Amino acid sequence: MDINCDLGEGLGNDKDLIPFLDTCNIACGGHAGNRDTVLSTMRLAKEQSVKIGAHPSFPDSQNFGRKEMEIEPSILKNSLIHQLDLFFEIAVKENMNVHHIKPHGALYNKAAKDENTARLILELIVEKYTGTILYCPPNSMMESLAANYAVAIHREVFADRTYQDDLSLTNRKELNALLTTPDEVISHLSLIFERKSIRSLSGKIFPIQADTVCVHGDNPAALEILKSIHFNFG
Known part of the structure; x- marks a missing residue:
């Protein structure tokens, strides 16, 4: 299983x-990051033979891209192009292949459910970034539409987040939204890896297909969690 962060x-x-x-998602100026940080992170990934992906967001550094924005589609599209063009330009100069695109935060969550947002992202990949894999949630609007655009996807689950019965992520404002200990994460992932299932916060178990697992870099226990995943499943 691919592990990303x-x-x-x-x-x-x-x-x-x-x-x-195995792969990483590099902020490219929407919620965080700039030309210098993109370059330095790409070079770090290259040193470690880690595949790189662009991590575009709503243009909202104030809220770290985690608050849904009311924004005109044309403005959002232009912002995403600005972020992605920067990323791809640096990747070309560094002689690196862009493996995937993964929307960040509120944009990711909106595109999972909203058809117009999902189509905007898929159309953008077809128009300008052909051949790039899209990281998206299982059973999402992005997944259901991707075949229509001939866009390859990797279905992503989160190692350190809890899920609702509709397989959406528990809102970060709610209690128990985050898994913050290695033991919790390993229990969560064991079901995903071994039984291709996921347990919701209510205790129900649902079948799920996953190609990649994300650990959030801003989780206070991110390093301990990744070490534990490597030890248990590596």
Whole structure:
């Protein structure tokens, strides 16, 4: 199972986390990051033979891209192009292949349910970033539409987040939204890896298909969690 993490977000722990990753999602200026941080994170990934992906967001650094924005589609599209063009330009100069695109935060959650947002992202990949894999939630609007656009997807689950009965993520404002100990995460992932199922916060078990697992870099226990995943499943 591919293990990924969000990097380049100014948290200061990228060098510690990256040895335990297969792929990484690098912030490219929407919620965090700039030209310098994209370049330095790409080079760090290259040193560790970790595949890179762009991590675009609503243009909202104030809320770290985790608050849904009311924004005109044309403005959102232009912002995403600005972020992604920066990322792809640097990747070309560094002679690196862009493996995937993964929307961040509120944009990711909106595109999981909202058809117009999902189509905007898929159309953008077809128009400008052909051949790039899209990381998206299982059973999401992005997944259901991707085949229509001939866009390859990797279905992503979160190692350190809890799920509701509709397989949406528990809102971060709610109690128990985050898993913050390695033991909790290993229990959560064991079901996913071994039984291709996921347990919701209410205790119900649902079948699920997953291609990649994300650990959030801003989880206070991110390093311990990644080490535990590597020890238990590596």
